[in-house]
Amino acid sequence: MDPSKPLIVQSDLSVLLETNHPEFDKLQGKLARFADLVKSPEHLHTYRITPLSLWNAAAAGMALEEMTSCLQQYAKFGVPSSVLSTIRKYTKRYGLLRMLHVGKELFLVSEDTVVFKEICAYESLQKYLKDARGERAIAISPSYRGILKQELMKLGYPVEDLASYRSGEFLEIPWREEGGMDEPFQLRDYQKQAVDAFQQVGHGGSGVLVLPCGAGKTVVGIAAMADASCATLILTSNVTSVKQWKREILSKTGLTSEQVGEYNGSTKEIRPVTIATYQILTYRGSKEAEFSHLRLFSEREWGLIIYDEVHLLPAPVFRATAEIQATRRLGLTATLIREDGLEGDVFSLVGPKKYDMAWKQLETMGWLAKVTCQEVRVPLSITDRDRYHASEARHQFRIAGENTAKLEVIDHLLKLHPDEPTLIIGQYIDQLEEIAAHTGAPMICGSIPHERREELYERFKKGQLPLLIVSKVANFAVDLPDAAIAIQVSGSYGSRQEEAQRLGRILRPKQHGENKAVFYSLVSADTKEQDFAMKRQLFLVEQGYQYEISSWNKA
Template sequence: MSWDPNLPLIVQSDLSILLETHHADFEAVRGELSRFADLIKSPEHLHTYRITPLSLWNAAAAGMPVDQISACLQKYAKFGVPTSVLSSIRKYAQRYGLLRMEDVGNELYLVSDDTVVLKEICAYDSLKKYVEDTRGERAIAISPVSRGILKQELTRLGYPVEDLAAYRQGEFLPIALRDDDEAETPFQLRDYQKQAVDAFHRIDVEGSGVLVLPCGAGKTVVGIAAMARCKCATLILTSNVTSVKQWKREILSKTGLDQDQVGEYSGSSKEVKPITIATYQILTHRGKKEDEFSHMGLFSQREWGLIIYDEVHLLPAPVFRATAEIQATRRLGLTATLIREDGREEDVFSLVGPKKYDMAWKELESMGWIAKVTCQEVRVPLSGMDRDHYGASGARQQFRIAGENTAKLDVISHLLVRHANEPTLIIGQYLDQLAHIAAHTGAPMISGSMPYDSREELYEQFKKGQLPLLIVSKVANFAVDLPDAAVAIQVSGSYGSRQEEAQRLGRILRPKKEGAANTAVFYSLISEDTKEQDFALKRQLFLVEQGYEYAITYWGQGTKGQEGIHTYHEV
């Protein structure tokens, strides 16, 4: 095994990888690693990645050969790659496709060329009721209704299934994308959007999977293009009513479909049409905890040929259960990040589908399709009153006190002067804090309790430049199209949520209008030496994963006694 101390990687026998951030090949190596390993830690000098069975299965499903993974590690590892690591990579990566679901005549089979594996599976107590009907040594006939739950269980046991069984066509619906000169908003699929649709829709081969695209990259357009490929009745599930309206607008402007063919299914409207757009909230609504879910029957109200899960990382547990029952329907997941705060990434893999396409945020930025963003963390000392309260409180209350630190108001005022006349969003977790900021700045505040029409009116004023500043709660984390926003000031957030960091950054990533600088700034105000700072390290992982450098700065008195933001280092 040859050693070269000038190379950037240290590969360890526990499948963890250390990457030197100051190495000349850092960017290239990070891009390769992200395809088959997960970022775990991101201190200044060394980033830690971990290879997991799921990261390898997603890489295999996306078409990355195991030899390419091994070659990458061997090329850049300064002390070589332990033989045990290469063996583990091959063992786990090759498990994807070892088991397949296929149609044989009128039956659904679980098949494998490895007879030993099939015997092992038949021995698991948790699987026996699904795998009793053997067909020789290489196949087991299974019930179509068990298709989802069996894939889910096998994935948990370390045997991911490649699902090659047929999908129902569903109700035929001719969907054509408008020509550029016909569209209300002229558009043409970008190259990466075409690649994403191609990765999802391979005729007669595969029909389900997840596409990972940055906020602002046009996930809605990709979904519409997939609908046009499949030409069938489609159920679209998304995060909130604002997103429902946005999907409807985009569908009507970019296809030949008319109002009578596109329905909204939410709290205020229950239309079931050939294209139906519903919220996750309405599907999981029930009067009492012990009641059945009132609207889960939507999955069977039409012969859907495609189900689109927008923001698939938010998929609620009851929708997972319903998804397990409809595996014969094509499924498309759209997301900016596969990270789930509940750790159910394996269920997305088995029930919605594996990752089929992943576009790097920085790559889109280099092509000008999303804004170039500068990220800065501003560490703010607790105010005197908050410090006393913080010291006398429990851990959960400490996090909130740090988030609502009243000293952040001075930083906000400073930043608003620095970015005067730039479209700015102030985003936070706590409504009392946001109301206080709104009173302090004189800007309107948007929260979940505000009527939809009032929210839309404020968003529209912001888009037109009539409002330079908006205060928004977490209701604006998802699917709010504010392309001109150039500055985001995050004043408080959820406990270390990388998922939320992705969505909030996404509010300012959309490319700016022609003539405007295609740049943006993302500030996070963090109370220094508190629980909030500890959780901020986890949130920063997302920024580092996507290739962003961020500056850590400090609020306080400078050398000349002037209050402001001082001293920083890059991460």
């Protein structure tokens, strides 16, 4: 035993990390590469090593020896042999089964004949497997490429897909020379590394790049398009994001507006580069009707499909993606966390994690603002307290979220930051309307026309609006680079992905003053909202942010 070391590694694959250790920041970054943070109380964080966390680490290039040596070097009581053998077992499974083309045929292959024989004996796989070619290869139908990877993933055998991809329709995508300069647009070093990780000569073509909000995921996607030089379908979360992608493509490349189409509820243009929303792809008139817009996947010879905010991918799009495995697929996200637990389907159908850049690392480099995260616990107002205790459990969370006592805290914070561009973000429209009436600031929600939203966003960016109230429609892909203060007044049930997106609204580096921002979360004390806030806090701690908690006392 060495009490000076900060890790306790347990036989159930959980790892405890002491937060007050001098090497906490360094170890936190290492552990996050191959383990998932599950609890983050003040003094001791808990990580869990899972098969998927190990496979994503292996796919991103982390060696088995890096994982085991990290644990062995810092473990207070040593590392149980069962943990080391489990890590070795699952890490070695990545790449044990591979898919590749030989001539025009698609094969599932393995050098381990014992495992291969076991796999081929599974009754659930029989309909996907065709002719055996010796003891190490079996032919499969290209139409089963995706679903077979899903099935093998469920059995605990991730497939390394090295089969080739179709070229798609050729499209030259040159970078635009900006501002009359001789030099074309330049990628930042980490953006180039992300694109290179996706391309991987001989191994590229599918995978997920994890980059913080504000790190330029759109630019990375455009760079992948330019390298592939092919017709591209881009799927994203909402119409605002569609327009943002189009603006970036037209400003950064030589493509014309006639070559870039929008496909959503009001506009359905199918161009060499087409940007669509997940909502339109999953729209149908009734539960029995077909998803008619999914035909967009086959409308052109797409050479690349980009899944923006891949952690939001809806189930029908997963099913369509399983059928187009011969097309290159790029997932972009700030977090691999899915509230529905389908991270394994992202791995098998879109691709494994190929690149992961830590938020704090980009902050240190100056590419993101330095953010302070503060949770303010607000007692329920007298009226809300009586309603809360008289209500059923399912209504208590909303009552706590809409706590009217939060208005006083908002007033205090606005006085504390009088000259800072500020966003107030919330879940409930009634609450946001009350705040808008109280502060006199405009509000953006789903019922506001897109033209009006764009106008308000533009005024905020120009400094003409110091305060903007936004609902969850602003969670995704809204570019508000100068927002320096965010006040979260209510949120979803412990959603870590929502916390990631809301924090992202203030992460972009500031053009004026100090490169700093503050993320406030107002939480009703001693309520269900406080319990769920602890889950959202996990994401912030996972990314290396100091999370301060204070109690609101009316002066």
